[in-house]
Amino acid sequence: MNELDSEFIKGAIVGGGFGEAQNEYDADIILLNTCAVREMAERKALGKAGLLSQLKEKKPDLVLGICGCVAQQRKEQLFDGLPLLDIVCGTRQIAQLPEMIESVRKTGERQIRVEDLSSEKLDFALTKRNSLIKAFISIMRGCDNYCSYCIVPYVRGRERSRPPQEIIAEIGQLAQKGYKEITLLGQNVNSYGKRLEPECDLVELLERINAIRGIERIRFVTSHPKDISPALIGAIARLEKVCEHIHFPLQSGSDKVLRLMNRGYSLNDYMKLVDALRDAVPSIGLGTDIIVGFPGETEADFAETVEAMRRIEYDSAFIFKYSTREGTDAAKLPDDVPLEKKKERNKILLQLQKQISLRKNRASIGSYVEVLVEGPSKRNPYRMMGRTRQNKIAVFDGGQHLVGKILKMTVADATALTLFCQVAEETLSAPQNKTGQRQSPAYRASP
Ligand code: SF4
Incomplete structure (x- = not known):
């Protein structure tokens, strides 16, 4: 969501007549898009804003702004902690950014727009996609x-x-x-x-x-x-x-914790969904988010989460340590799971998921996967990467000419996070159906 909002921000700025700088040292305007969903993300954003303030000390004409959820939540408080900040722009005022920048440049006065959460006018056509x-x-x-x-x-x-x-x-x-x-x-x-x-x-x-x-x-x-x-x-x-992929966060395997989280389902409801999804689409990849150390989470509650993850065998899982977010209902509960315990539980689940992912990925060695080629691998620019329909990362030898193609590949090796593949058929462009058969030529990708 934030990645897309950053693309809107970029689009709004470029649409407002500004160009793109190569890096922050080269820029006349720097806007940070922020996430408030966890304390760590917020701290990182504010730390970065502090560093950019030092840059502004040397370059007073630099326009410095904070956008997104932290702006929406902290509002003018941000100016107190960051005296050199020029702009605070909430989650639904992105379209107003060019006007705010112009005002700062003309008047030197700080701009803040965070008021209205009920309306939003975004011109999606302006999105500058990466x-x-x-x-x-x-x-x-x-x-x-x-x-x-x-x-x-x-x-x-x-x-x-x-x-x-x-x-x-x-x-x-x-x-x-x-x-x-x-x-x-x-x-x-x-x-x-x-x-x-x-x-x-x-x-x-x-x-x-x-x-x-x-x-x-x-x-x-x-x-x-x-x-x-x-x-x-x-x-x-x-x-x-x-x-064939769905990300549907379980958050906890304990019904007590799920109730405290106000999630609106029990573990049993969730397990029925898992069964229904796997019955209907046997090859489906499942992903989840889990929060450890929610207020009141006991060892027994945590053991239920471990057991749920063992039973479900997700293909991927994001594990988070609970952090209190001011203004939420959970913030009224005592944050009673010590940080060390949260870290320990986080580590246990990460290790468990790693074992499960490794086992599942290695079991796929020798099978065919369909990969949409995205570009060079981040870790090794001499290889290419793409994603399978189940959203798994596939890395393989190939050239730039394959970017944008959908290829059939065989899995030759695997780690917990990556499938190492070999191109089986360069000409495959049609998505396979859920039973592995080709679709009609009407769905073929352009060559
Ligand atoms: S569904 Fe729950 S966790 Fe997800 S954004 Fe809404 S309130 Fe937050």
Whole structure:
């Protein structure tokens, strides 16, 4: 979500007539986009702003701003801690950034816009995308769920869905430019369409996107378990472009903790979903988020999370240590799990997930996977990387000419995070269906 917001910010600035600098030392304007979801992310952003203030001391004309969730939450308090800061721009005022920058430059006065969480005017056409192959598409903003630990509803406002025709038009334009994969983004994409007139839900949206020629892969994040419907599971199974992957955070394996988190489901409800997803789409990759050390989490509660992860065998998991977010309901509970205990639990789950991922990835050695080639590998620029439909990283020998192609590959080796592959068929462009058969030529990628 923040990556996409950074692309909006870049688009708004460039659309406002500014150019792109090569690096922060070369820049006349520096805007930090920030995340408030965890204390660590917030601290990092403020630390970076402090370092940039030192740069501004040497270069007084530099315009320095903080955008995003930390701006929305801390508001003018940010000016107290960062006296050289010029701009505080909330989550729904991105479009006003060029005007704010001009005001700072003309008047030298600080600018703050954080007031209105109910309205937002974003020109999505301005988005300056970082990739020419894959694009994030915002389908909704905000969240109505109020999980007790989460700051998001307070800094991003209530849930608002974008009209489907706008989304379809944006994706249609991306398809014409050669984009192959789109990821629909929202805090809780499964509740897409609430309050839309005429009605349209996520399943209908997926069906409409599935029909757009040129787009080969569709993903969506994040899914809230309480809103995953049988119809959505059916759509993942039925629509050939919808990838066999779902990220649906469990957060805890303890029903007591889930209740305290206000998540709206029990472990049993969640397990039924896991079974339904695997029954409908046997090859589906499952991902989750887990929070350890939530207030009141006992050893027995934690053991239930360990057991749930063992049973489910996720393909990937993000493990977080709980940190109190001011203003949330959980902040009223005593943060009673010591930091050392949180670290220990975090480590246990990371190790467990590593073992599971390694076992599953190694079991795939010798099998075929379908990979959308993205570009050179970050770790080894002499090799190429892409992702499988299950969202696993695939690394292989190949050239730049393969970027944007969908190739059939065999898995030759694997670690917990990476599949090392060999190209089996350079000509494969059509997505396979959920049983591994090729799709109709209508869905072939451009050569
Ligand atoms: S669903 Fe819960 S965790 Fe996710 S953004 Fe909404 S309130 Fe936060």
